Amino acid sequence: TQTTLEAIKEEIKQKSVELLHLQFVDIEGTLKQVTVTVEQLNDVVEGKTMFDGSSITGFTPINKSDLYLLPDLNTFAVLPWTEEEEYSEARFLCSVTNPDGTLFEGDPRNILKNTVDKAKEKGFSVNVGPELEFFLFETDEKGEPTNQVADRGGYFEPAPYDLGERVRLEIYRTLKKMGFTIEASHHEVAVGQHEINFKFGDALTTADNATTFKWVVKTVAQQFGLRATFMPKPIFGENGNGMHVNMSLFDEEAGKNAFFDESDSRQLSETAYQFIAGLLTHVSSFAAFTNPLVNSYKRLVPGYEAPCYIAWSASNRSALVRIPATRGAGTRVEIRCPDPSANPYYAFAAIAQAGIDGVENGLEAPVETVDDIFSMTDEEREERGIQNLPTTLGESIQALKDGEIGKKVLGEYALNEYVSLKQDEWDSYRIAVTGWELEKYQAKF
Ligand code: GLN
Ligand code: MG
Ligand code: MG
Numbered sequence: 305t306q307t308t309l310e311a312i313k314e315e316i317k318q319k320s321v322e323l324l325h326l327q328f329v330d331i332e333g334t335l336k337q338v339t340v341t342v343e344q345l346n347d348v349v350e351g352k353t354m355f356d357g358s359s360i361t362g363f364t365p366i367n368k369s370d371l372y373l374l375p376d377l378n379t380f381a382v383l384p385w386t387e388e389e390e391y392s393e394a395r396f397l398c399s400v401t402n403p404d405g406t407l408f409e410g411d412p413r414n415i416l417k418n419t420v421d422k423a424k425e426k427g428f429s430v431n432v433g434p435e436l437e438f439f440l441f442e443t444d445e446k447g448e449p450t451n452q453v454a455d456r457g458g459y460f461e462p463a464p465y466d467l468g469e470r471v472r473l474e475i476y477r478t479l480k481k482m483g484f485t486i487e488a489s490h491h492e493v494a495v496g497q498h499e500i501n502f503k504f505g506d507a508l509t510t511a512d513n514a515t516t517f518k519w520v521v522k523t524v525a526q527q528f529g530l531r532a533t534f535m536p537k538p539i540f541g542e543n544g545n546g547m548h549v550n551m552s553l554f555d556e557e558a559g560k561n562a563f564f565d566e567s568d569s570r571q572l573s574e575t576a577y578q579f580i581a582g583l584l585t586h587v588s589s590f591a592a593f594t595n596p597l598v599n600s601y602k603r604l605v606p607g608y609e610a611p612c613y614i615a616w617s618a619s620n621r622s623a624l625v626r627i628p629a630t631r632g633a634g635t636r637v638e639i640r641c642p643d644p645s646a647n648p649y650y651a652f653a654a655i656a657q658a659g660i661d662g663v664e665n666g667l668e669a670p671v672e673t674v675d676d677i678f679s680m681t682d683e684e685r686e687e688r689g690i691q692n693l694p695t696t697l698g699e700s701i702q703a704l705k706d707g708e709i710g711k712k713v714l715g716e717y718a719l720n721e722y723v724s725l726k727q728d729e730w731d732s733y734r735i736a737v738t739g740w741e742l743e744k745y746q747a748k749f
Contacts, residue, residue, distance in 0.1 A: 307377045309349060315394075316342055319382050322391035326353055326373045328398045329412050331362030331722055332596070333647030335519050337395070338373070349375055351401055362721035363400075363410050371408055373398040379512055384481040385523065397512050410718045412649035413508070419653040419713055420507050423660055427557050430656045433504030433550035433636070434514055436644040438521055439496045439538050440468055440530045449531035453496025453539075461491050467528065472498055475524045482520070484513065493609065494542040504550060507652045514547075514648035534644035536595070537602040544603030546610055547644040549594075549655055550628065552636040553579065553663075564635040570618055571631045580616050580625055581669040582662020583639055583655065587614055587624065589707025590654035591693060592700040592726055594642035598733045601696050603643055606678045611640045614691045615673040622677040624693065641693060650722075653713045661709070697730045 315321070326348065327337040338355055340348060347353070351374035358369035375396035386393040400411035407414040423430050440454040455468035462469075468491065476486050485503035492499050500521075502513055518534055525532035537544035553575065555562040565573035595601065603610050609621060616625035616637075626638045637659075642651050661667075670689065677690060694700040701723060704710045710719045 307380055309377065312377060312380050313345070315380075315382065316345070319387060319394075320391050321382060321394045323393045324348060325383075325393060325395040326375060326398050327395050328373060328400055329515060329647065329649065330360045331410070331412060331647065331650075331718065331725065333412065333515065333649065334361070335515060336360060348373075348396075349377065351375075351405070357400075357408070357410075362718065362725060363408075370403055372401045372403065372405075374401050376512075378509070379516075381482040381516075384478045385527070387481075397515070409715055410721065412647055412718075413511070415714055415718060416508055416511055416649040416653045419657055423553070423656060424556070426660065426664070427555060428553040428562060428660065429556060430507040430652070431504055431552045431554060431636070432507045432510040432652050432656075433501075434510065434642075434644075434648065434652075435499060435501055435546070435548040435550075436514065436517060436534065437492050437497060437499045437545040437547070438532050438534050438644065439494070439545065440471060440498065440525055440532055441496065441538075443529055443531050447529075449533065451539075453494075454530050455491075456495050457491040458495070459491065459493045467530070468496065468498060471525055471528050471530060472500060474527070475500060475521055478520055478524055479517065482516065484517075492543065494539065494544075497543065497545070507656060511648040511652050514644075518644065536597060536600045536643035536645055540602075543608045544610060545644050546603070546640065547594075547642045547646060547648075547651075548638050548640050549642050549651065550636045550638045551652075551655060551659065552634075553659070561633050561635050563637070564632055570627070572627065572635070575663055576627075576635070576637065577669040578663040578665075578667050579659035580637055580662070581667035582659040582665075583625055583637070584614050584616060584670065585662060585667060586654075586658035586707060586709050587639075587641065588691075588694055588700070588703040590651075590658055590704070590709045590713075591641065592697070592704040592710075592722075593650040593654045594639075594646050595694075595700065596647070596697075596726065597643075597645050598697050598729065600643050600645060601694070601700075604641065604693055604695070612693055612695075613677045613685060614693060615677055615688075616669065617673050620674060620676065623673055650714070654709055657713045658709050661712075697726065698734065701726050701730060 325337040353373045357364035357371035379397035382394045400408040441449045442452040455466045487501045489500040521532045553562040563576035611624040617623035618627045
């Protein structure tokens with residue numbers, strides 16, 4: 305459904321909105337905003353708000369730094385935590401435009417739009433449902449996060465009515481007021497770890513929702529004196545934070561889910577198998593988007609329900625790509641390597657592009673891996689042709705540079721920006737001398 309300017313004006317009046325936050329993301333998916341007063345609404349919706357693009361990570365060079373914000377009316381939301389005040393606040397998510405009104409090619413939102421448009425030309429719309437996990441940590445007197453988690457619960461544990469549970473309830477209520485459809489909320493496997501699932505949607509809406517979700521979770525947690533983190537592996541020896549991405553293609557012409565085929569033994573279509581093949585072929589080269597941090601690769605190790613090997617299966621949770629049991633309109637693939645530190649616009653665009661590439665080139669999926677991959681020996685995996693996911697950010701950056709997906713999705717300009725940002729991050733980690741090294745080596749050698 306499309307939100308009209310009239311409806312927005314009505315809500316602004318009803319809820320006494322005073323301030324508008326115009327939000328967008330940089331190339332890491334980090335939320336940025338500039339705040340204007342509600343009197344400026346007419347100019348704002350015409351895209352007249354200017355900002356300095358050279359001060360945003362990965363945007364324009366300093367000599368052509370003027371960029372503009374074009375709000376997406378559908379993303380208008382009054383911020384529930386401001387509604388109790390006399391005046392409240394609202395936000396829009398925006399696309400970034402050049403001074404001549406064209407879409408700025410370095411904006412992650414525009415990049416995802418581009419991929420979605422290309423898929424449309426091929427007759428497909430892309431549906432996405434992500435599952436973002438996070439930890440809640442206690443904070444110290446200064447409000448800085450400690451290494452103490454906020455609860456002792458485990459997977460699906462109702463627990464006594466603890467802090468974690470109350471925060472989750474408040475997050476749910478807040479998101480609901482902002483227009484989310486929440487499907488489930490539960491304690492995750494690790495102590496202090498939680499998951500709240502919202503309904504799938506088209507790729508752009510869902511990337512917007514993932515961005516909003518992370519912001520709301522952090523905001524609400526802070527109201528309880530806690531720090532929410534989506535970093536992939538905050539605690540050694542515990543499960544990390546994943547962002548499983550469920551994706552399906554909808555065949556526009558036939559008017560149905562393109563992955564479902566009743567006549568197949570698994571009720572999956574040729575298109576579905578080709579899409580899976582595309583994911584497996586390209587995953588290493590898009591891992592720098594789905595798993596963008598040094599820390600991401602500490603999650604992708606055996607024993608914590610996160611994948612480390614490139615394989616698919618209809619039900620096996622040790623595989624990278626799993627096919628959830630739902631069929632018919634809900635037929636989809638679940639890719640399990642992404643983590644929630646990813647820029648969702650890049651991650652969804654890269655995954656969709658990789659899958660569609662498989663469809664276009666008629667790639668053939670390898671045989672399904674039904675056995676537990678974690679318990680196989682190196683030789684057994686080699687026999688079956690099961691390869692490893694990248695094990696470091698350094699490997700991922702190299703694969704991104706060697707592959708085609710990065711350039712196809714981001715274009716040359718944004719890809720260069722992204723690669724150089726990530727290369728710097730990797731280099732600074734690579735040369736750092738860590739506590740682990742001192743502990744292991746200082747006394748002994
Ligand atoms: N936390 C796991 C991961 O890192 C996923 C666990 C689950 O959702 N079953 O991906
Ligand atoms: Mg989970
Ligand atoms: Mg899942």
